[in-house]
Amino acid sequence: MQERIKTTLITGFLGAGKTTLLNHIVSHPTEKVALLVNEVGSVHIDEALIERSDEEMIELTNGCICCSIRGDLREALLRIAKKRRAGEMVFNRLLIETTGIADPGPILQTFYFEPAIEQQYQLSSVITVVDAYHLERELTFEENVRQIGFADVLLLNKVDLVPDAARTDIIARLEVLNPTAHIIPTVESRVEVANLFETFHFPKAEEERLLQQDDRFERAADSFTALTITEVQPLNRNRFGAVLREVLEAYAENLYRYKGIIHFADTDQKTILQGTGMIYGTAVRGMFEQEKQTTLVFIGKNLDEQAIRKGVKAAIEHG
Structure with a gap:
């Protein structure tokens, strides 16, 4: 083939x-x-x-x-x-x-x-x-x-x-x-x-650009929104999965691209996330070279900044 x-x-x-x-x-x-x-x-x-x-x-x-x-x-x-x-x-x-x-x-x-x-x-x-x-x-x-x-x-x-x-x-x-x-x-x-x-x-150069991002929220035209979230506390894998599914169900085709480097509590390795619309994939990408943290970027139409940030906070591992 x-x-x-x-x-x-x-x-x-x-x-x-x-x-x-x-x-x-x-x-x-x-x-x-x-x-x-x-x-x-x-x-x-x-x-x-x-x-x-x-x-x-x-x-x-x-x-x-x-x-x-x-x-x-x-x-x-x-x-x-x-x-x-x-x-x-x-x-x-x-x-x-x-x-x-x-x-x-x-x-x-x-x-x-x-x-x-x-x-x-x-x-x-x-x-x-x-x-x-x-x-x-x-x-x-x-x-x-x-x-x-x-x-x-x-x-x-x-x-x-x-x-x-x-x-x-x-x-x-x-x-x-x-x-x-x-x-x-x-x-x-x-x-x-x-x-x-x-x-x-998600080539290495893009990973490096993502790690340099700070928290921000940007609007353009009538409804375009770009949201960057950083979180230093590790995330619970199952809770984050549930949060991501909620985001996808809420926005579907209005979520143009989303990418991230995730620090899960159950591993010292980076997890790479990227998707468009309802389709996404994850992969393990080696150890963190710098401070462990999660960095997520969501780009889409009329994204609710506070609701998505609240969801990520709810995914933090406790105890």
Whole structure:
């Protein structure tokens, strides 16, 4: 059986530079990639790279492929997986470009709730391209802030159009909205391509960013909320599990991403938590290098800060 297809979701504001990023990736490939876009004609690929094309697919001389979704995402993914198994498409990674107003949530859920997709695809990273020059205006739109909240990588594009002091403030603002994301400032979406991948499953660098967080609560647009909770007292495993289930039941699809490093009372090792919507996973990740504590980040819509904090406090181990 073939290994699952490594998949990266690329989202971002209208005009932020998603298409420019795609062109950069296919022009500087570190591996053979397939691009899945709404229409292949919307990606302005250098004609010198095109080997052959039709209305559904463009094949490039460097081995990369650009495909059209042509309707339903699930059907497009199944079609691509079938062609790959048959040897009709040869590639190492699939990149999916969303429209500028797309909600990443339903797209991510396709990879968890559709067994035929989950068996054949593995999410590698979620990249959001952010327009540094128009950031404050864009943050007034809920869909844009939601895209920031879902990301593992924030590609902060057009930084050449803002003063250095403003750039520092923008990065600080993004760090509050998504405390664990890897922020990469860029011009014309030029970036080391390898830095964009393998970020979805809690790499060490993200763990280090999370451990540096302090308690905070941030709002943006009408209802976007980002909550960071730190707790130095160990948690009871069963009580925390019950609290987490209550949070998931209360918010369901309105809980975009949540991540954490948990100090349980019954072990000296770190427990890693990450999830989106109702789907989450945990794993043991070695010993605490520094002071033992729990750090949790919840990103979603209209989260009740006090209720979630109270729940975590109720999970503290006593006696």
